Amino acid sequence: MTALSHTTEVVDPVPGAGAPHLPGQPPLVQLLTPEGERVEHPDYSVDVGDQELRALYRDLVLVRRWDVEATALQRQGELGIWASLLGQEAAQVGAGHALAADDMAFPTYREHGVAWVRGVDPLQVISLFRGVDAGGWDPVATGFNLYTVVIGAQTLHATGYAMGVQRDCAESAVLAFLGDGATSQGEVNEAMIWASSLSAPVVFFCQNNQYAISVPIERQSRVPLYQRAAGFGFPGVRVDGNDVLAVLAVTRAALAAARDGQGPTFIEAFTYRMGAHTTSDDPTRYRLASELEEWKLRDPIARVKAYLARSGIADADFFAAIEAEGDELAARIRKGTLDMPDPAGTEIFDHVYAEMPPPLAAQRAEFVEYHAGFEGGVER
Amino acid sequence: MTALSHTTEVVDPVPGAGAPHLPGQPPLVQLLTPEGERVEHPDYSVDVGDQELRALYRDLVLVRRWDVEATALQRQGELGIWASLLGQEAAQVGAGHALAADDMAFPTYREHGVAWVRGVDPLQVISLFRGVDAGGWDPVATGFNLYTVVIGAQTLHATGYAMGVQRDCAESAVLAFLGDGATSQGEVNEAMIWASSLSAPVVFFCQNNQYAISVPIERQSRVPLYQRAAGFGFPGVRVDGNDVLAVLAVTRAALAAARDGQGPTFIEAFTYRMGAHTTSDDPTRYRLASELEEWKLRDPIARVKAYLARSGIADADFFAAIEAEGDELAARIRKGTLDMPDPAGTEIFDHVYAEMPPPLAAQRAEFVEYHAGFEGGVER
Amino acid sequence: MTETLTIGKALNLGLRRALEDDPKVVLMGEDIGRLGGVFRITDGLQKDFGDDRVVDTPLAEAGIVGTAVGLAMRGYRPVCEIQFDGFVFPAYNQLVTQVAKIHARSRGRLAMPIVIRIPFGGGIGAVEHHSESPEAYFAHTAGLKVVAVSTPADAYWGIQQAIAHPDPIVFLEPKRRYWEKAAVDLDGTPSPLFASRVVRGGDDVTVLAYGPMVKTALQAAEAAAEEGRSLEVIDLRTISPLDLDPVFASVRRTGRCVVVHEAPVTLGLGAEIAARVTETCFHSLEAPVLRVGGYDTPYPPSKLEEEYLPDLDRVLDAVDRSMGF
Amino acid sequence: MTETLTIGKALNLGLRRALEDDPKVVLMGEDIGRLGGVFRITDGLQKDFGDDRVVDTPLAEAGIVGTAVGLAMRGYRPVCEIQFDGFVFPAYNQLVTQVAKIHARSRGRLAMPIVIRIPFGGGIGAVEHHSESPEAYFAHTAGLKVVAVSTPADAYWGIQQAIAHPDPIVFLEPKRRYWEKAAVDLDGTPSPLFASRVVRGGDDVTVLAYGPMVKTALQAAEAAAEEGRSLEVIDLRTISPLDLDPVFASVRRTGRCVVVHEAPVTLGLGAEIAARVTETCFHSLEAPVLRVGGYDTPYPPSKLEEEYLPDLDRVLDAVDRSMGF
Numbered sequence A, B: 001m002t003a004l005s006h007t008t009e010v011v012d013p014v015p016g017a018g019a020p021h022l023p024g025q026p027p028l029v030q031l032l033t034p035e036g037e038r039v040e041h042p043d044y045s046v047d048v049g050d051q052e053l054r055a056l057y058r059d060l061v062l063v064r065r066w067d068v069e070a071t072a073l074q075r076q077g078e079l080g081i082w083a084s085l086l087g088q089e090a091a092q093v094g095a096g097h098a099l100a101a102d103d104m105a106f107p108t109y110r111e112h113g114v115a116w117v118r119g120v121d122p123l124q125v126i127s128l129f130r131g132v133d134a135g136g137w138d139p140v141a142t143g144f145n146l147y148t149v150v151i152g153a154q155t156l157h158a159t160g161y162a163m164g165v166q167r168d169c170a171e172s173a174v175l176a177f178l179g180d181g182a183t184s185q186g187e188v189n190e191a192m193i194w195a196s197s198l199s200a201p202v203v204f205f206c207q208n209n210q211y212a213i214s215v216p217i218e219r220q221s222r223v224p225l226y227q228r229a230a231g232f233g234f235p236g237v238r239v240d241g242n243d244v245l246a247v248l249a250v251t252r253a254a255l256a257a258a259r260d261g262q263g264p265t266f267i268e269a270f271t272y273r274m275g276a277h278t279t280s281d282d283p284t285r286y287r288l289a290s291e292l293e294e295w296k297l298r299d300p301i302a303r304v305k306a307y308l309a310r311s312g313i314a315d316a317d318f319f320a321a322i323e324a325e326g327d328e329l330a331a332r333i334r335k336g337t338l339d340m341p342d343p344a345g346t347e348i349f350d351h352v353y354a355e356m357p358p359p360l361a362a363q364r365a366e367f368v369e370y371h372a373g374f375e376g377g378v379e380r
Numbered sequence C, D: 001m002t003e004t005l006t007i008g009k010a011l012n013l014g015l016r017r018a019l020e021d022d023p024k025v026v027l028m029g030e031d032i033g034r035l036g037g038v039f040r041i042t043d044g045l046q047k048d049f050g051d052d053r054v055v056d057t058p059l060a061e062a063g064i065v066g067t068a069v070g071l072a073m074r075g076y077r078p079v080c081e082i083q084f085d086g087f088v089f090p091a092y093n094q095l096v097t098q099v100a101k102i103h104a105r106s107r108g109r110l111a112m113p114i115v116i117r118i119p120f121g122g123g124i125g126a127v128e129h130h131s132e133s134p135e136a137y138f139a140h141t142a143g144l145k146v147v148a149v150s151t152p153a154d155a156y157w158g159i160q161q162a163i164a165h166p167d168p169i170v171f172l173e174p175k176r177r178y179w180e181k182a183a184v185d186l187d188g189t190p191s192p193l194f195a196s197r198v199v200r201g202g203d204d205v206t207v208l209a210y211g212p213m214v215k216t217a218l219q220a221a222e223a224a225a226e227e228g229r230s231l232e233v234i235d236l237r238t239i240s241p242l243d244l245d246p247v248f249a250s251v252r253r254t255g256r257c258v259v260v261h262e263a264p265v266t267l268g269l270g271a272e273i274a275a276r277v278t279e280t281c282f283h284s285l286e287a288p289v290l291r292v293g294g295y296d297t298p299y300p301p302s303k304l305e306e307e308y309l310p311d312l313d314r315v316l317d318a319v320d321r322s323m324g325f
């Protein structure tokens, strides 16, 4: 029975990796330690100049600032809900920076950091959570799809889009975001099967923040998630999701491979959701404060700051300037949110179809007429 | 880019296996060669006495005979359709023999061989394909679920049933059948995720007959299917599906491990569908005759016969007796099919619910009344 | 013993009682364990009954419903929670092709005593997919039964009755009313599960509603009364099968009927009810059955949901139109 | 040029022409390549257009529809084949929460010109899940359009029109009529896709049908004529949106209406049509709109399908009942 009684051993996708890793966890690609030291990795390196390093830092800080402001706005009743990215800034900013201009990203509902890097205006994300629309940005112009709330559905869209890229013989790649919980959805597994079978240029970028709302990762998988890919016949790699350089390196390599016709890669960015699942959630019901404390030591921003400071790439003025920019951004977000006009009632009808069918046009007309009846203040 | 540019190597689940294997294919567990020679395997052995060997042979021959008769009945218009098991007898009879009395099997629509071993009357399977019912056997009494036509749906049922076995603290296991094509369905992957996460006592038995109707296995997976399991964190093993002894050995071991609390196993029984997908299909449109010829040499019955004859476990009389039994069986199936009464019209209504709701009872009454109106021959 | 309970708490107590009464009852769903569900309907149940009976599942709705089928075959009574109405669709294949058909497929040998709990409907200011009303999809599916509760007492008893029932039941919970309170007699005799109920007598127009719209219909009746119009309000309670005899009796008296639901009007429950009421009460009708429902559009962003959802005024408008015939 | 074609061959030619006319058209499905589909509707197309344009997919319906969404976002016009009606449900989540909603979600920035071809309906002696009529599920889903063809000409033109249309369309093919022939003018001017059509004039009762039931309705009209009763038959053709103006005009004349479909009656299309016709033609109706459909049961084993499916006699029975009011 021995052949059956063990969990099949898995191949380390980073052979010979000597990277430091978290206790009790398999090795993960790391290029910047929590203490802010640059380390080497046998398979991955990243060529970032000082300017890009400062830009990365700036993005990390600003998306956090945005996130904090949005959380505050929600608490004050200005947003229906907010899904915080706190703790996941490096995974998102790193992945975002790995994208080329004509690559396409398919986010979940939490990739505000990627949105930022793609040039989406924070207010166009806020408008979704305020209930004004389902996201105000142009997915085509930004190369950043609208948020998808149904867990996992976007991974198939990303794969299909990648099939289109293939047919266009374009040198582009697609980045499909998903959470650890999403890996259990049938559709996500179908996406991987499809991508593998068709060698589609899509990279699956899984932020394993270790929870699907309250459910810990152990319920979704008893082996590290990056190993899933091998079962479908393509490479999987685990990266320190709190290390923006490692994420950038690994994602860049995977996207390049995809553009190069080598098919999909699965990236597991190992990270932690520092906040609640959303502002509606109460994580004290299901996780220990000590876990949070432990992860604070692995903060994705502190390590970059430490490195920039220590290496002299940035000085106190730079950090202060970014702080100030953050304050301005927060103020702009706040004002923009409060000033945001409510949508017109007819928006209910106007975009359901490219060609509105007559019965819907009739409903719309009745709607307009009905509401006109209240205009004079005769609403009962 | 090297770390990304290769397909992740996979672990051989049968370490050190020296088993003969098909050209260009990874090693598979084999205990009886196509020439009828017993061979050893480092991890799997099977303890079968002469009587069981003869019983296996008998089952193989009789299920083929049944299958041939059913195909003939379909050609003669007596069945709406028939899904032939030709070529897959060893996989099914081997798997069936591995089951203990209180294990539960969840078939697709092709496991007539397992049905036979579980004591299901062939006519209770035939009645489905004749359009009389959806299968006439008792799934609880036989430990053999009804056929499931929607690809893959039964794998989740099997997993849930196994969760029940766990809760009952019963020493039983569950065998979930599926095809190679089914491995692409989201639900099948969910079943594996579930089984792994909950350590459910379920064994996934995949008959890789290399086609999903016309679609070759390469479209579903670019690596051998047994490797899928490792991605989900449980063992996968590939067995010669045309070798009844190897199938028996591997399946027994996997079921024993499941009963023993070790969770799921994925078995890929590598075989070939010798006939059409169903009687409605025309395989000459999508596969070469030469492929068929090649697989004829690996016939699952011929090798057992050769072994039994050569080793003196069975003689000509025995073979002749089985032939005769086959003829009798075929005659009984034929007669039983032709004699099968049509179902009563009210069957449409009678089993939809355990408690028939009044509106449906009213529809039923109208139906009865309406048809009574024709009784006198007044149908227009 | 009579207690004042919210609908949410009544469901929690009903589930607790079902778990106590029958060791075969198993609750399954996303986040229903330690968290107690996103609406806390299962609060405290995993702690008291263990994680074999209150199962936090992997994140996959087909998996939840599909494994429930297997558990039911093994003699269990699974109660599945779908976190929000809009997330039931990954489980649709299992619901329509398996749960609904296995009793028929097995000619009654395999029962499917499965309850699918779904918080449904809008009005809570949520983002996409959290405010839908998918009941018509299930009511069109033979083999399923569908109920919708509107009061704490129906919630408390209904969930227990549904769990004890031998057929699969989609159990719809009016999520925006979870926090509304009423007295529940915990030892009383419950109304039958598959029966509609006249909740307010009246003579001019019969108004039908279920789930969250019952309250809206009652508010409309209150307002109408002030204008001297008498509405009879019926809480359908059971959506499949429909229990329309009380409706027919009412419409024969009033000659007018308005159906209210949040789901889009086209092929919503109102369509079926209009067809049946017209067939059965043809000669009594003074006006066609009118429908007040969601528009034939996706549920809109929350800033527009008040405009989308039927409210008191839209019900009264339909009443006016009915009276105008 | 006019050719006599079966519905199946007309679809094949229509698909061929769509592939020729627009390089962005991509066909996707199980077994549609070398095999040409289980009904041979795509016969020869992979050979002539290559396997990038006629794609044999892995076996997963959510995958087919979900990747079609991505292809559409990239500017393609995917045409998905679902092998049989009963196998569309694994794709249900993608259809209802994505395909139907992306145009609205993106406020029109992302079009979804996707066609979902489904051979639908019974009468072919098949096993479970091969004979279903799921159209009401789609018609209740805002954001989708649904059409059903009943003639070779509509098949030939309709599939091309559907592919050229900017919105997602569930395209229902009457599988048991695939082999029925009629002349098709390949260069003619097609009827609009979203329009119903009077296919036989009459004065006594308006009979509505679509897809495979159009022929049944015409047979009933033929038989009724022999008994001196004049039925007007309307082929609805478009199921969502419904095009009921010709129906209203007809019912205002006849005062009577019967709707025929294979799907279960409860919440089938007949319900919606009955509700609308009654609302619009209330004062013209001499009888309630009557419905002839499948029973509220799963589709039965094939030995019982003749009893299950509406036929000429059941249509005439409904006509009799209508006249009896």
Ligand SMILES: Cc1ncc(C[n+]2csc(CCOP(=O)(O)OP(=O)(O)O)c2C)c(N)n1
Pocket: A110, A149, A150, A151, A178, A179, A180, A181, A182, A183, A209, A211, A212, A213, A273, A277, C030, C059, C061, C083, C087, C090
């Ligand atoms: C199909 C579906 N089921 C359930 C939900 C409700 N839900 C929203 S987020 C979430 C957890 C997702 O976890 P994960 O994939 O790890 O992403 P994370 O939120 O941690 O970023 C759930 C269950 C949903 N949105 N879609």
Ligand SMILES: Cc1ncc(C[n+]2csc(CCOP(=O)(O)OP(=O)(O)O)c2C)c(N)n1
Pocket: B110, B149, B150, B151, B178, B179, B180, B181, B182, B183, B209, B211, B212, B213, B273, B277, D030, D059, D061, D083, D087, D090
């Ligand atoms: C969900 C679903 N989609 C499509 C089909 C139609 N279909 C029936 S069998 C089959 C191929 C199955 O292939 P495989 O899983 O390899 O099993 P095999 O028939 O080879 O035994 C298909 C596509 C189905 N039954 N169910």
Ligand SMILES: [Mg+2]
Pocket: A179, A180, A181, A207, A208, A209, A210, A211, A212, A213
């Ligand atoms: Mg997570």
Ligand SMILES: [Mg+2]
Pocket: B179, B180, B181, B207, B208, B209, B210, B211, B212, B213
């Ligand atoms: Mg196969």
